[in-house]
Amino acid sequence: MKSIKHILFCLIGILVSSAINADNHWEKVEYKTIKIKENIYAMIGQGGNLAVFTGKDGTFLIDDQFAPLTEKILKEIKKIGGEKPKFLINTHWHFDHTGGNENFGKKGTIIVAHDNVRKLLATDNTLKAFNKNISATPKEGLPIITFSKDTTFHINAETVRAFHVHNAHTNGDSVVHFNKANIIHAGDIWFNGFYPFIDVEHGGSLEGMITAATTIMNMSNENTVIIPGHGPVGNKQDLMEYRDMLTSVLNILRDYKKQGKTLEEVIKAKPTEDYDPEWGNGFLDPEQWVGIVYSGLEAP
Numbered sequence: 001m002k003s004i005k006h007i008l009f010c011l012i013g014i015l016v017s018s019a020i021n022a023d024n025h026w027e028k029v030e031y032k033t034i035k036i037k038e039n040i041y042a043m044i045g046q047g048g049n050l051a052v053f054t055g056k057d058g059t060f061l062i063d064d065q066f067a068p069l070t071e072k073i074l075k076e077i078k079k080i081g082g083e084k085p086k087f088l089i090n091t092h093w094h095f096d097h098t099g100g101n102e103n104f105g106k107k108g109t110i111i112v113a114h115d116n117v118r119k120l121l122a123t124d125n126t127l128k129a130f131n132k133n134i135s136a137t138p139k140e141g142l143p144i145i146t147f148s149k150d151t152t153f154h155i156n157a158e159t160v161r162a163f164h165v166h167n168a169h170t171n172g173d174s175v176v177h178f179n180k181a182n183i184i185h186a187g188d189i190w191f192n193g194f195y196p197f198i199d200v201e202h203g204g205s206l207e208g209m210i211t212a213a214t215t216i217m218n219m220s221n222e223n224t225v226i227i228p229g230h231g232p233v234g235n236k237q238d239l240m241e242y243r244d245m246l247t248s249v250l251n252i253l254r255d256y257k258k259q260g261k262t263l264e265e266v267i268k269a270k271p272t273e274d275y276d277p278e279w280g281n282g283f284l285d286p287e288q289w290v291g292i293v294y295s296g297l298e299a300p
């Protein structure tokens with residue numbers, strides 16, 4: 001868990017980078033490449049965790065972090081014997097997972113994502129929780145193949161299935177399953193070790209996060225390696241602890257919602273107090289997190 005503190009996370013990274021010399025900032029980003037199985041790797045740099053799958057049929061990349069990091073990512077891919085990605089999947093639309101899209105699209109990489117990822121990237125948008133305006137992605141950076149439910153890649157002697165989970169972190173999340181290798185990239189359904197951001201402004205919900213985490217757990221066994229969107233690579237047991245924490249917090253907050261409490265009253269009552277020491281040290285402090293989640297909860 002302590003390693004989390006050593007990783008600069010996406011949204012904080014953006015805030016920090018706007019305050020210091022941006023070029024210098026990106027230069028300092030270092031990659032940690034973790035070999036999971038034969039030709040499948042997790043790469044942790046800045047922003048959402050990447051997965052890279054290399055082989056004779058071509059290199060397959062999951063997510064692409066930020067535009068200034070594209071060349072570094074390519075360098076890391078070459079180090080493990082890969083090449084310019086043939087395919088790139090976006091697990092969802094957020095800028096710390098799709099920032100390199102335009103660069104990769106211009107290089108001829110085929111970008112694939114859920115229908116709503118393309119819709120959200122194609123227009124100007126906001127992320128009110130972070131006071132951020134996001135400009136539309138140029139045409140070259142938009143997914144050119146989209147799907148509503150799932151899609152399967154048959155490459156490098158592996159079956160890779162990307163499938164949509166509903167209204168979880170956003171309205172367009174995909175989970176990617178390497179069937180034979182028993183590896184799953186969970187996208188931002190999983191923030192391993194800390195409270196997750198939930199994009200309630202664009203269809204995300206705590207209920208959906210819990211359902212999606214359960215879906216991933218049900219596909220996993222004790223040997224499954226699960227790459228989270230943020231935080232260290234983990235397993236089914238780690239994911240279960242996170243899912244159970246989310247469920248407990250949901251139940252607590254639902255009670256407050258039933259009682260008609262305002263967000264101010266809820267925050268004052270410190271509803272996540274028991275969980276904060278373990279889960280409240282990521283990029284969202286407990287108050288921010290409760291604010292995001294509570295505002296997204298349906299009134300009973």
Ligand SMILES: [Zn+2]
Pocket residue numbers: 092094169188
């Ligand atoms: Zn995200």
